[in-house]
Amino acid sequence: xxxxxxxxxxxxxxxxxxxxxxxxxxxxxxxxxxxxxxxxxxxxxxxxxxxxxxxxxxxxxxxxxxxxxxxxxxxxxxxxxxxxxxxxxxxxxxxxxxxxxxxxxxxxxxxxxxxxxxxxxxxxxxxxxxxxxxxxxxxxxxxxxxxxxxxxxxxxxxxxxxxxxxxxxxxxxxxxxxxxxxxxxxxxxxxxxxxxxxxxxxxxxxxxxxxxxxxxxxxxxxxxxxxxxxxxxxxxxxxxxxxxxxxxxxxxxxxxxxxxxxxxxxxxxxxxxxxxxxxxxxxxxxxxxxxxxxxxxxxxxxxxxxxxxxxxxxxxxxxxxxxxxxxxxxxxxxxxxxxxxxxxxxxxxxxxxxxxxxxxxxxxxxxxxxxxxxxxxxxxxxxxxxxxxxxxxxxxxxxxxxxxxxxxxxxxxxxxxxxxxxxxxxxxxxxxxxxxxxxxxxxxxxxxxxxxxxxxxxxxxxxxxxxxxxxxxxxxxxxxxxxxxxxxxxxxxxxxxxxxxxxxxxxxxxxxxxxxxxxxxxxxxxxxxxxxxxxxxxxxxxxxxxxxxxxxxxxxxxxxxxxxxxxxxxxxxxxxxxxxxxxxxxxxxxxxxxxxxxxxxxxxxxxxxxxxxxxxxxxxxxxxxxxxxxxxxxxxxxxxxxxxxxxxxxxxxxxxxxxxxxxxxxxxxxxxxxxxxxxxxxxxxxxxxxxxxxxxxxxxxxxxxxxxxxxxxxx
Numbered sequence: 254x255x256x257x258x259x260x261x262x263x264x265x266x267x268x269x270x271x272x273x274x275x276x277x278x279x280x281x282x283x284x285x286x287x288x289x290x291x292x293x294x295x296x297x298x299x300x301x302x303x304x305x306x307x308x309x310x311x312x313x314x315x316x317x318x319x320x321x322x323x324x325x326x327x328x329x330x331x332x333x334x335x336x337x338x339x340x341x342x343x344x345x346x347x348x349x350x351x352x353x354x355x356x357x358x359x360x361x362x363x364x365x366x367x368x369x370x371x372x373x374x375x376x377x378x379x380x381x382x383x384x385x386x387x388x389x390x391x392x393x394x395x396x397x398x399x400x401x402x403x404x405x406x407x408x409x410x411x412x413x414x415x416x417x418x419x420x421x422x423x424x425x426x427x428x429x430x431x432x433x434x435x436x437x438x439x440x441x442x443x444x445x446x447x448x449x450x451x452x453x454x455x456x457x458x459x460x461x462x463x464x465x466x467x468x469x470x471x472x473x474x475x476x477x478x479x480x481x482x483x484x485x486x487x488x489x490x491x492x493x494x495x496x497x498x499x500x501x502x503x504x505x506x507x508x509x510x511x512x513x514x515x516x517x518x519x520x521x522x523x524x525x526x527x528x529x530x531x532x533x534x535x536x537x538x539x540x541x542x543x544x545x546x547x548x549x550x551x552x553x554x555x556x557x558x559x560x561x562x563x564x565x566x567x568x569x570x571x572x573x574x575x576x577x578x579x580x581x582x583x584x585x586x587x588x589x590x591x592x593x594x595x596x597x598x599x600x601x602x603x604x605x606x607x608x609x610x611x612x613x614x615x616x617x618x619x620x621x622x623x624x625x626x627x628x629x630x631x632x633x634x635x636x637x638x639x640x641x642x643x644x645x646x647x648x649x650x651x652x653x654x655x656x657x658x659x660x661x662x663x664x665x666x667x668x669x670x671x672x673x674x675x676x677x678x679x680x681x682x683x684x685x686x687x688x689x690x691x692x693x694x695x696x697x698x699x700x701x702x703x704x705x706x707x708x709x710x711x712x713x714x715x716x717x718x719x720x721x722x723x724x725x726x727x728x729x730x731x732x733x734x735x736x737x738x739x740x741x742x743x744x745x746x747x748x749x750x751x752x753x754x755x756x757x758x759x760x761x762x763x764x765x766x767x768x769x770x771x772x773x774x775x776x777x778x779x780x781x782x783x784x785x786x787x788x789x790x791x792x793x794x795x796x797x798x799x800x801x802x803x804x805x806x807x808x809x810x811x812x813x814x815x816x817x818x819x820x821x822x823x824x825x826x827x828x829x830x831x832x833x834x835x836x837x838x839x840x841x842x843x844x845x846x847x848x849x850x851x852x853x854x855x856x857x858x859x860x861x862x863x864x865x866x867x868x869x870x871x872x873x874x875x876x877x878x879x880x881x882x883x884x885x886x887x888x889x890x891x892x893x894x895x896x897x898x899x900x901x902x903x904x905x906x907x908x909x910x911x912x913x914x915x916x917x918x919x920x921x922x923x924x925x926x927x928x929x930x931x932x933x934x935x936x937x938x939x940x941x942x943x944x945x946x947x948x949x950x951x952x953x954x955x956x957x958x959x960x961x962x963x964x965x966x967x968x
Contacts (some may be wrong), residue, residue, distance in 0.1 A: 259877035263865070265633055265857075269874070270893070277391055282298075285427070285850060289612075295818060297962070298545045300314065300316070301425050301426060301429045302429070303383075303384040303387060303388075303428060303429060304380050304383060304433070305318065305320075305358045305359065305376065305380070306318050306320070306336055306352075306380045306381070306384075307336070307340065307380065307381070307384045309384075309421050309422060310422055310425070310426040311422050311423075311425060311426065312422050312807050313408065313420050313421060313422030313423075314347075314348070314422070314653070315340075315342055315346070315347040315348070315408065315421065315675070316347065316348045316349075316350060317333040317337065317344075317347050317348070317349050317350075318351070318352040319332045319349055319350065319351055319352065320332070320334055320351075320352040320358075320359040320362050320373075321362060321364050321369045321373070322351065322362070322364050322622075322623060322624060322626060322648050322651060323351075323364075323650050323651065324364060324454055324602075324624060324650075324651035324652075324653060324654040324658065325624070325651070325653060325654075325880070326364065326873075326877060326934075326935040327367070327454060327870065327873035327876070327877065327935075328364060328369045328370075329349060329454065329455060329456045329650075330344070330452065330454040330455055330456065330870060330873065331369075331370060331374060331870050331873060332351075332369065332377060332445050333347070333349045334369075334448060334450075334452065334869055334870060335373070335374060335377045335378055335381070335448065335869060336377050336378075336380065336381040336669050337381070337441065337447050338378070338381065338445055338446065338447040338448045339378050339379075339380075339381030339382040339384075339385055339403075339439060339440065339796075340381040340382075340384055340385050341385055341405040341406055341407065341408070342407070342408045342421075343407065343447070344447060344452060344455070344944065345452070345453075345455070346408065349455055351648055352531055352627030353404070353645075353646070354627055354629070354630050354645075354646035354648065355627075356497070356627045356630075356631075360376075361627060362625075362626045362627050363624060363625045363626075363627065364514055364624045364625075364630065364654070364659075365624055365625070365656060365659045365690065365765060366765075366769075366837055366933075366936075367836065367837040367838075367839065367932065367933025367935050367936050368837070368933060369932065370865075370869060370931050370933050370934075371837070371838060371930065371931060371932045371933055372931065374867075374930070374931050376882045378439050378504075379437060379439065382437035382438065382439045382440075383433055383434050383437045383859065384428075384440070385405045385437070386400075386434045386437045387428040387429075387431050387433070388405060388421055388424050388425070388428045388846060389403045389404070389405055389410050390428070390431055391424040391425075391427035391428035391431060392410035392412075392419050392424055393409075394427065394721055395424070395427065395567060398412070401413075402414060405450065405590075406418075408420060408421045409421065410424060411887050413672065419763065428573070435558055437555070437839060438514075442867060442928045447871070448553045448867065448869055449867070449868060449871070450870065450871075450896055451870060451871045451872035452870055452872070454870075454872075454873065456650065459650075460650070465519070465649065465650050466620055466649050466650060467649055467650050467652050468603050468604065468607050468620065468621035468622030468623075468649050468651070468652075469604055469605070469607045469622075469652070470649070470680065471609045471620040471621060471649065473609060473611065473620065473677050474677075475571075475676050475677055476609065476676070476677040476678070476679055476781075477506060477507075477526050477527065477528065477674065477676050477677070477678050478526070478527055478528070478529055478530040478532070478533045478678070478681065479524045479525065479526045479533055479667070479670050479678050479679065479680045479681075480524070480525050480527075480530070480533040480534045480536070480537040480680075480681065480683070481511060481522040481523065481524045481525075481537070481666065481670075481680065481682075481686075482522060482523045482524075482525075482537050482542060483520060483522040483686070483690055484520070484521065484522075484542050484544050484546065485689055485899075485900040485901070486544075486546045486549040486550060486760075486899040486900050487518075487520060487549075487615065487690070487691070487760055487761060487762060488518055488519075488520060488549070489521070489541060489544040489545060489546040489547075489549070490521060490544065490545040491510065491521050491523065491543075491544065491545075492543040492544060492545050493542070493543040494508075494510075494523055494540065494541070494542050494543075495540070495541035495542075496508045496523070496525075496536075496540055496541075497540075498539040498540075498541075498636055499525055499536035499537070499539040499540050500536075502525075502527070502532055502535050502536040502539065503532060504527045504528040504529055504532030504533075505525060505526070505527045505532055505536045506526050506527055506528065506674070507524075507525075507673070507674045508523065508524070508525050508526070508536070508540075509523070509524050509526065509670060509673045509674065510522070510524075511521055511523070511524045511666055511670050511673075512666075513662040513663070513665060513666045513671065513905060514662065514665065515660075515662050515692060516692070516723075516726040516727065516762060516764075517726065517727040518726070518727065518760075518762070520662075520690075522913070523537075523540055523542060524666075524670050524680075525540065525712065526670060526678060527535045528683055530679075530817075533705060534683070541963050544877045544967065545746055546855040546899065546922060549760060549899040550898045550899040551898075551901075552759075552760075552896055552898075552899045553895075553896050553898070553899075554596070554696075554895040554897075555897045556896075557696065557759065557896060560757065560823070561696075561698040561719045561720070561757060562592075562698065562754045564593075564719050564757055565698055565700050565717060565719045565755060567755050568753070569717055569733060569753035569754050569755040570732040570733045570734075570753060570754050570755075570756075571751060571752075571753050572733070572734075572735050572737075572738040572752045572753060572754050573738060573741070573743055573751065573752040574750070574751045574752070575747070575748070575749065575751075576608040576713070576747075576748045576749030576750065576943075577749055578702075578713050578714070578715050578750065578751040580711055580749075581704055581713035581749050582702065582704065582713060584704075586705075586926065587704070587705075588702050588703070588704055589701075589703045589704070589705075589784060589785060589786070589788055590700075590701060590702050590703075591700070591701045591780075591781055591957075591959060592698060592699065592700045592701070592959065593699040593701075593776065593777035593780060593781070593959045593960070594629050594696075594697070594698055594699075594959065594960045594961065595697045595699075595772075595773040595776065595777075595961045596695060596696045596893035596894055596895065596961065596962070597691075597693040597695060597696045597761065597763075597893070597894035597896075597901075598693060598694040598766060598772075598888050598892065598893065598894060599656075599687065599688055599691070599693055599694075599892075599894055599903075599909060600653070600655040600656060600687070600693075600694075600766060600767075601650070601653075601655075601687065601688075601909070601911070602652055602653025602654055602655060602657060602658070602687075603652045603653050604622060604651065604652025604653060605681065605682045605683065605684055605686065605687050606657070606658075606663045606680075606681075606682040606686065606687055607621060607622070607663065607679065607680060607681045607682060608620075608621045608623075608663045608664040608666070608667040608679070608680050609621055609667060609677060609678070609679040609680075610633070610664060610668040610671045610677065610678060611668040611671055611676075611677035611678075612668050612671040612672040615639060615643060616634045616639060616644070616645070617634070617637050617639055617643065617644045617668065618644075618645045618647070618677075619633060619644070619645065619646045619647065619667075619668075620647045620649070621647075621648065621649060621664065622649050622650065622651035622652065622654070622658060622747065623646075623648050623651070623658050623661075623664070624651070624654045624656070624658040624659040624877070625658070625659045625660070625661060626646045626648050628659070628661050628927075629646050629661050629664045630644045630646045632661040632664065632665055633661075633664060633665065633668050636665050636668055636669070637668060637672065645663070655766060655767045655884075656764060656765030656766045656767060656769065657687075657692070657764065657765075657766075659764070659765055660692070660764060664819050666680055667679065667680040677713075684904075684905050684906070685904045685905055688903060688904050688905060688909060689900065689901045689903060689904055691761065691762045691763070691764070691901075692762035692763050693761065693762070693763055693764070693766070693894060694763065694764075694766035694772065694773075695720045695721045695722075695723070695763040695770070695773070696720065696721075697718060697719065697720035697770075697773040697774070697777075698718075698719040698720065699716065699717070699718055699719075699774060699776075699777030699778070700716075700717045700719070701715065701716055701717075701777070701781045702712070702714070702715045702870070703781065703784075703785050703788075704789060705716075705785065705789050709789035709790065709791055710789070710799070711745070711747050711782075711785050711789075711800065712747075712748060712749060713747070713748070713749035713750070714747050714749070714750050714751075714781075714785075714816045715750075715751045715752075715753070716741055716751070716752050716753075716755070716774075716777070716778060716781070717753045717754070717755065718733070718741075718752070718754045718755070718770075718774060719735050719754070719755040719757060720737055720754075720756075720757060720770075720773070721756070721757055721759055721761075721763050722734055722736055722737050722754075723736060723759065723763055723764060723765065723769075724736055725756060725758070726758065726762065727758075728758075728764070729758065731756055731758075732756060733753075733754030733755055733756040734754070734756075734897075736747070736770065737754045737756070737770055737774075738752050738770070738774070739756060739769055739770035739771050739774060740768070740769075740770055740771030740772070740773070740775040740778065740834060740836070740940050741774050741775075741776035741778050741892070742775075742778060742779075742833065742834065742835060742889075744798070744801060744804050744807060744835065745782070745801065746800045746801070746802070746803065747800065754804050761896065767881070767884055767936050767939050768836055768936040768937075768939045768940050769880075769933075769936075771834060771936070771939070771940040772888070772939055772940050772943075773859075774884075774940075775832070775834045775940035775941060775943075776889075776940065776943040776944045776947070776961065777942060777944075778944075779832035779833065779834070779941065779944035779945075779948070779958070780832075780944045780947050780948060780959070782796070782797065783830070783831075783832075783944070783948040783951065784957065787951070790869075790901075793830070793831055794811060794820055794831045794947060797811060797831070798810075798811055798812075798933065806840055806864055806925075806927075806929075807840060807842070809864070809925060810833065810840055810841070810842040810862045810863075810864055810925065811831070811833065811842050811862075813842070813862040813923055813925065814831070814842040814843065814844050814860055814861065814862040814923070815831075815844070817860050817862070817921060817923055818844035818860035818921075820844060822846060823849075826848055826849045826951030826953075827846060827847065827848045827849070827857070827953065828846070828847050828848075828949045828950060828951070828952030828954070829844055829846050829949050829952060830844065830845050830847075830944070830945045830946060830947065830948025830949030830950070830951065830952060831843065831844050831945055831948060832940075832941040832944035832945040832948060833941060834937070834940045834941050835938065836889035836936055836937040836939075836940060837932060837933055838865075838866070838930075838932035838933075839863065839864065839865045839866075839932040839933060839934055839937035839939070840863070840864040840937075841861060841863050841864075841878075841937050841938050841940075842861070842862045842941070843859065843860065843861045843862075843864070843938065843941040843942065843945045844859070844860045844861075844949075845858075845859050845942075845945040845946045845949045846858045846860075846949060847946070847949045847953050848953075849953060853965075853966050854953060854954070854965055854966075854968045855965075856886075856917055856918040856946065856951060856965075857918060857919065858919040858920070858921065859882055859918055859919070859920050859921075859942075859945070860920075860921045860922075860923075861878050861882070861920070861921070861922045861923065861938055861941075862922075862923045862925060862929065863878055863922065863923070863931070863937060863938060864925040864929075865924070865925075865931060865932045865934050865937070866927065866928075866929035866930050866931040866932050867927070867928060867929065867930070867931040868924050868926070868931070869931060871924045873934070874922075874924050874934045875922040875924065877934040877935050877938070878920075878922045878934065878937075878938040879920050879922070879958060881935075881936065881937065881938035881939035881942065882920055882938060882939075882942055883912055883917060884939055885939040885940075885941075885942025885943060886912050886916075886917075886942055886946070887910075887911055887912040888900075888943070888961065888962065889942060889943040889946055889947075889961055889962055889963075890912075890946075890962050890963060890964070890965045891910040891911060891912055891962060892909045892911070892962060893909075893962050894912050943961060950968055954968060956968070
């Protein structure tokens with residue numbers, strides 16, 4: 254398991270010292286009010302800053318600045334809960350607003366890889382504790398007693414002996430003059446009052462009553478709209494543009510060439526810029542562009558798969574190894590072999606890609622939904638050749654991200670157009686743009702060899718991954734890196750075990766997706782573990798327990814999910830499948846139960862046990878598990894992207910299907926309680942959905958599905 258991130262004394266003091274001297278800009282949606290961009294430095298003068306996370310007014314008002322963007326994963330609530338715990342305030346009594354994007358103040362502010370909680374837990378607690386101790390010291394000075402005679406409670410400091418109290422508002426001015434404590438004491442988990450509670454999320458009312466502001470809602474004075482026509486084979490080059498008809502559309506102001514840099518490759522486009530979005534879109538439809546697509550139109554999903562199958566015969570780069578796999582395989586025992594295939598997948602956030610950027614002579618301003626505020630700031634500074642401190646990033650709520658909004662290409666595209674037309678520009682992608690331009694989750698081929706010993710134990714296993722690698726999309730003759738081994742569990746006690754990878758490089762762009770390679774590799778790995786269990790004639794759950802007998806947390810998880818799913822209760826016409834994963838330190842065990850209903854396989858229930866260490870908000874964790882299940886089922890039994898004539902065939906939801914409400918099964922989630930360091934939950938459960946379902950279907954039908962997606966009604 255990963256250790257907590259530490260904040261060194263010098264870094265802590267530096268951050269605290271500079272926290273009172275910065276321009277803070279964010280978006281503050283309040284219940285019943287229209288969300289609007291705010292200059293936080295313009296807050297009432299009597300509101301003082303104790304550190305970059307806490308602002309307290311003389312009137313007792315408290316503002317907690319959340320430095321992690323919110324895309325549905327719960328950081329808008331969970332990060333402030335950590336802060337409120339040490340500050341001794343109730344989250345529902347304070348205003349929560351996004352902070353500015355500033356790497357110097359907050360370090361990384363990206364929300365990806367389920368990192369928000371696990372990387373910020375110690376830092377945010379320390380900031381809350383520091384503010385609390387300063388307020389206690391201010392009260393002690395006022396009463397002329399020792400600090401030990403005071404304690405903080407409900408936004409007040411209480412005189413321990415006499416019971417009198419002073420509010421934080423009454424103390425904040427004195428507290429702001431005090432030295433920041435170097436090592437403020439923090440609570441023991443047993444004393445937590447906020448952390449561990451299933452508190453209602455503050456952002457949900459905004460998102461249900463229409464007051465929440467997303468990137469696509471942004472409007473700024475003088476703004477123009479842009480719709481961009483791009484090559485459907487991704488890296489096609491513009492040969493000729495006829496924009497005669499497009500220019501005649503009322504409201505169209507400019508037509509310019511633009512480009513995006515996607516993982517080192519330039520993607521060209523033609524932007525129609527207009528007074529309103531519909532004019533821009535109509536003008537785009539009337540463009541006549543001649544593209545040079547080279548020989549890319551000869552490509553197809555079938556061609557890629559043939560390439561992968563040929564490449565899988567290569568030895569590949571060794572990414573993990575224990576024992577001597579080759580020696581065991583040479584013994585001539587019965588070798589079990591299998592291959593599993595997964596397709597490209599789109600991110601399909603309900604809010605399509607968009608960005609609003611204003612490029613001026615000496616400054617750049619961004620408004621929008623992003624998982625990567627620091628990255629946007631840095632990329633725009635470089636693109637527009639201005640110092641980073643001259644770039645202001647105003648980030649909003651996101652209508653989903655799933656890794657796609659960690660990229661900065663859309664912001665750069667908007668900046669390029671703004672620079673050319675001399676006005677703020679909002680670029681809006683259509684659903685077809687999102688579907689056909691990517692980047693996508695990689696398609697993969699996972700191949701296996703396995704051998705059992707005489708007692709039915711897994712003696713040797715080789716898992717080979719053949720796919721594209723996100724960090725190596727340019728160049729040639731590179732070896733696969735450890736990134737593509739994500740999700741292949743190495744905790745099983747297999748004496749001879751090798752993971753290898755074969756890198757394939759294609760022009761179709763890929764990027765991070767919810768759980769990234771865990772979503773493909775775990776499917777294959779946990780299904781093959783199941784194959785070996787059936788080969789050994791052993792219960793699949795017990796087969797896993799036997800290989801994890803020294804892993805206490807996984808043992809607890811498996812026993813918990815077995816209990817809640819009634820694993821040992823077998824009914825005729827039903828099947829149960831199990832799968833486990835370690836995603837970014839969070840451990841998950843899932844059981845899917847299927848039944849034959851008039852000849853059709855139907856998912857009856859999905860039971861999940863999840864161990865994220867200290868659970869900040871259990872209700873949010875359960876919501877994330879349920880979201881993972883819905884997205885996992887969608888990619889397992891509904892949707893896939895296929896390449897036809899070099900381009901994506903599935904352009905919208907008519908062909909790229911989403912799981913519907915009536916198809917969603919009963920779900921039960923059990924959050925394990927312990928005091929291990931907290932980890933993230935946003936991606937953890939997705940990787941086990943496909944293998945648990947496939948394993949359940951095997952028990953029901955005695956037929957193994959090895960290619961995703963598949964039609965559940967035809968299994």
